[in-house]
Amino acid sequence: MLKLHNMYKIYQTDEVETIALNGVNLEIAQGDFVAIMGPSGCGKSTLLNIIGMLDNPSEGDYFFFDENIAGYNESQRAEIRKQNIGFIFQSFNLIEELTVAENIELALLYHNMPSAERKKRVNSVMDRMGIAHRANHMPGQLSGGQQQRVAVARAVVGDQPLILADEPTGNLDSVHGQEVMELLRSLNKEGTTIVMVTHSPAHADYAHRRVNLFDGHIVTENTRAA
């Protein structure tokens, strides 16, 4: 599905040059469930951002469905991103001013979809995530676990084939964390490719593959039988 080849990401500030990614090669197949692990500052989030086309690599190729998008500009990337990738963040990133349903609908708002169709899909995904009874609540009124369910719902409502999750359980207690992981697993079983950054080895166990990152290198890769 996607292939990173010899990828570098270098942050240049006034005095120091930080190498966040140092020649990363990574291939992810459709239907995969990959966990990226590593200590703080090893480049996990940078890697995820580049995979998610939120950022451009400094060097290297990024083949997405055989299309090298490494040099694409923001609006070209946005177009591909919109069609193919859903995001889940550690801090949920729900919009405080919108209701649960509106937050989820936001993901469809920029897809040229008629309002009725949007409503239908939002309702169906809320049912699936068990948050239908919270549809008209504001995010601030929900618990962390419920908020992350909303975020997951927002990530999947567009039916994108790839979901990127940046420490989706980082802000949750273990019970809610597990709930979210179960959700992700069932999504993966339905065919969605998932790439997840996590600190928790237990949650990493849900993945088929574990990629360990250290100082911008991939140090080990373990694959586990599904």
Added chain:
Amino acid sequence: MLWNNIVIAIRNLRKNKVFAAINISGLALGLTIYVFGGLLVEYEESHDQGFKNTPYTYTIGSVASPMLDVGVDRFNAVFMAVGPIIAAESPDIAAVARTRGIEYLVSTGIESFYENIRFADPEFLQIFDFEYLYGDADALLDPTGILFTESMAIKHFGKTDVLGETVSFDNEFDFHVAAVIKDVAANTHFHSILSDTGLGVVAPVRALNRLRDYDADAGDWNNLSFGDITYVMLPESLDQAWLQSQMNSIYERLVPDSQKEVISAFEVNRLQDANTAVWDMIGLPVIGVVSLLSLMILIIACVNYTNLATAQSLGRSREVGMRKTMGATQRQLLLQFLTESLVIATIAMVIAIAALEVIIPLFNNATDKIMTLDYLKTLPWLLLTTALVGLCAGLYPAWLITRTNPIEALRDTARKGRKSSKVRSVMIGAQFAISAFMLALVTIVFMQNDRVKEGSYIFPRSEIYTIDRLRVEGISDKLPTLRRELEALLNVDSVAYSSQVPFEQNNSQLGVSLQPGDDAGEFVLMNMRMSPEFLDAYDIPIIAGRNLGEEVSNDKQTDDDTTALNVLVNELALPLFGVTRAVDAVNKRFYSTDDDDGTSREFIVVGVVPTQNIVGLFNREKPWMYQYVPESFRIGSVRITGGNIMDTVENIEDIWNRVIPDYPIQGRFLDDVFEDVYQILRLMNAALAGFAFVALSLALIGLFGLAAFMAAQRTKEIGVRKVLGASSLQIARLLVWQFSTPVLWALLVALPAAYFGSRTYLNFFADRIESPLPILIAAGLVAVLLAWATIAGHAIRIASSNPITALRYE
């Protein structure tokens, strides 16, 4: 504690330099305008304080009856006959003095200048305690004595020691200088806006006996002009109300019935109001408007500050939370935030004062005023203003930020932002309402002024060279020669003489009726005395009948006024004869009803001309009559076509100097006659435009700051939206829309208000712009577009930023 607060305030300003600059400059601008407006109003309203009798001195004004119909509600003048009546009726009065301004050629034998002579009763010098360099307050008791001001003496004689020197008026009447006084200060009513002739030469009213065979002791019931003020000085024991009741009684008992139709009441005003009364008289409350507008500007500036400070304070909720956690009470925190806003207000006031120290001398220079910023006198006001501005502007943000409980303050800023954003929207709306109101108003005033100007082009303004001051014995008999010589000039088309030219604000009128001996007042004709060439010179066509002629008997007024006089009328006069077609009015007869002695003159219509607005400007079109009356010629009109105009003017001057060597030529183009009156409209427009500009700038500065802040506040939301696939354009639209809503609401309030506000101005004019509606809409559109342009910069920058940067905010 206080010092600590001030230090923190200054540190906070340093930390947010851009916001601090926006805050302070906005407030400083508002304060500058407000203080300047306040000083100006105070200056205009405190004229004549230098005279010791000002508190006891009143001026008598007349309320014009609707029948007078000269576009003016009130005069600060009464007929000259009134003064002697007051003196006779009320022996308790300390002094009564009439004044009348008339222009004369004043010659010392060496040099001659036209001067506006102020003819005054001798009591004038009792009422006003001028500073005498030579002579004394008895100067006007001698009907041949006159008084010069210092600079006037220097102008005519080159020195001030001129007591006893002889001067002549119109080369005919001799006077001797009986006193020289120091120049009268600029802040006296003698220098007020519409009659800014100052005080240069004062002559006794009684001299008018000799000059123009005028019964000065009795006065007259005919002439009412701005600036011809009758002063009444009361003893300390009597007040304005007493004088008013005296005047009411005089009006009831002693004003002739024919005059009651012109003047509906007498009005007693304080002398200290004489300077600003001019505006009340013409029905434009300029002083009040200046006060109101400068207050509005200050309000905008305060709202601006409140708005930005509220937005900024959200960023400091963590600080507040910490302070509260550590035991600060809400009162202490309130005090801290109010100290901050007071510090800002003080800095702004200091900047404003510095600006005024530059502006006031420039303004004085440009307007011949002597305004000063008297710190001693204004200090309480300045301090109070600073304190009020600091408190008013700072109270809301201080209250908002300090009232939350510490946990909430530490935890979550976004929701509070939401609550206060409604208030901020309302405040933005208020700012835009005021500035859109001003913008719309200024546009309407501009369009109306433009219409006035357009309307004036029915006369060939730039091709007519007028020569004034012809109604002098030494000149009138040379007018035929002058015309012959001028007409011989290559580029001179025609030369006409008349009693007035277009745009002069004269209103000579005559009551007429179809039957001789009818009562006065049914139908009033404006009265133009002119030579037959007038129609030629001004491109006025004859639409029925014929023009008046030189050789036709009864076309020209002679000494014999028992025979009927042939006249022209304009189309508006047709209703007098009950006809609608111009041709049907020819040969109709009518009679004057004006004279109190019952004699009436017969007139026969020989020609009809189209209706034109001769007086122009704010007056409406009226029925006019055109007579050929050589003895009334006061002003000449030379129509110049082609050639080098300045050369022709030079030729005209040469001819004048040859034909009438004793008198200097008083020539100017009709353009200048128009400008004379029009400039006041233009001045008002310019002042209003200045206010509108400042108001709009302030509102835009505020919007700019707020948009920057809100864009920063919504960084996360924008990031999320972008990650979810929103395009830059969609984001920009979102942000622009957020600020457009209050602006649009503001227009909904401002435009109707401007519509009604503009009517005050438009009502002043007879010929109004059709409908101010499209102008209002255009002004609203401009306000919205400017607002968009201001926000768009931020919106585009934020919208096109990388979503990662936005989300890294966490």
